[in-house]
Amino acid sequence: MKTNDSHSTAFSDVIEAESDVFSELVELSGLRPQSDFQHSRLTGVDFAGSNLSQFNFDYADLRGAKWDNRASDPLSLRYSMRGKGTDEVRGDDFNDLSAKVLSKSLWAERFFAFRLLVDNWGENPDTGDVLSKLLATNSGTYLPLCSLVYFTASYLNDDEAKAFCNDMANAGRSQVNIFRLRKLRQTVRNNLKYFESVTLRQRYPNDLSEKEVKSIRRGLYALLEATVPNQLHDT
Structure with missing residues (x-):
C-alpha cells in the first residue's frame, strides 16, 4: 500500500469513528503522541476521557483547552501556552x-x-x-x-x-x-x-x-x- 493510501485510510477511520475522545482519535490517525504534538495548535480541544500519558505538548498552544475528566496527564507540557491571551506568540x-x-x-x-x-x-x-x-x-x-x-x-x-x-x-x-x-x-x-x-x-x-x-x-x-x-x- 502506498503511503498516501495509508494516510487516506487513517483519515477515513477518524472521520467514521464513533468515539470523540482525543487520544483515541489520535491512535486511529497514526500520529505519534511523543513527537507530533510539540509546537502544535490545540486551542479549545476537549481532552475529556483521554489517556494523555504519552503525549508531549512542549511549546504547544493549549489556550482554552478543556481538561476536566481526562484519564491521565500529559507526559510533558514544557512552555506550553495555557493562558487566556490572544497575542500573536508561539x-x-x-x-x-x-x-x-x-x-x-x-x-x-x-x-x-x-x-x-x-x-x-x-x-x-x-x-x-x-x-x-x-x-x-x-x-x-x-x-x-x-x-x-x-x-x-x-x-x-x-x-x-x-x-x-x-x-x-x-x-x-x-x-x-x-x-x-x-x-x-x-x-x-x-x-x-x-x-x-x-x-x-x-x-x-x-x-x-x-x-x-x-x-x-x-x-x-x-x-x-x-x-x-x-x-x-x-x-
Whole structure:
C-alpha cells in the first residue's frame, strides 16, 4: 500500500469513528503522541476521557483547552501556552520573553514582557519560575511588585488590579508612581493572604502548586521588608 493510501485510510477511520475522545482519535490517525504534538495548535480541544500519558505538548498552544475528566496527564507540557491571551506568540517565544524580563532593560519594558508570559502561558510553574527569579534579583520595586500583582490577579481574575499594574508600567519613570506604591504594596499583601487561606484547585495539568506559591510568597515577603518608598531605584 502506498503511503498516501495509508494516510487516506487513517483519515477515513477518524472521520467514521464513533468515539470523540482525543487520544483515541489520535491512535486511529497514526500520529505519534511523543513527537507530533510539540509546537502544535490545540486551542479549545476537549481532552475529556483521554489517556494523555504519552503525549508531549512542549511549546504547544493549549489556550482554552478543556481538561476536566481526562484519564491521565500529559507526559510533558514544557512552555506550553495555557493562558487566556490572544497575542500573536508561539510556544518557543517563551525563552525570548523570559530573557527580556530578567534583562537590564527599563522596568516597564520588562513588565510588559512578563505580562505576555502570564496572558499566554498562564500562572503555572514555567511563569512562576520566571517570577521567582525576578524576585531574587535586585530589580527595584515597581517591577517585582507589579509582576507579582499581575500574576496573582490573573489567577484571581482581578481585572482592576491588572489594569492598575498596566497604568503604572505605562507611566514608567513618572513620579506619579510613587503615590501609587502604597496601593500596590497593599494589593500584594491582600493577594498573598488569599493564597495562604485557600486550597488551590488544579485547573489544568502541571498547574501552579502550593510549593511554587510558597516559594513566590517567601520572595515577596523578603522584598516587602527590604523596600520602602524612599528607596526606589527603578529605571
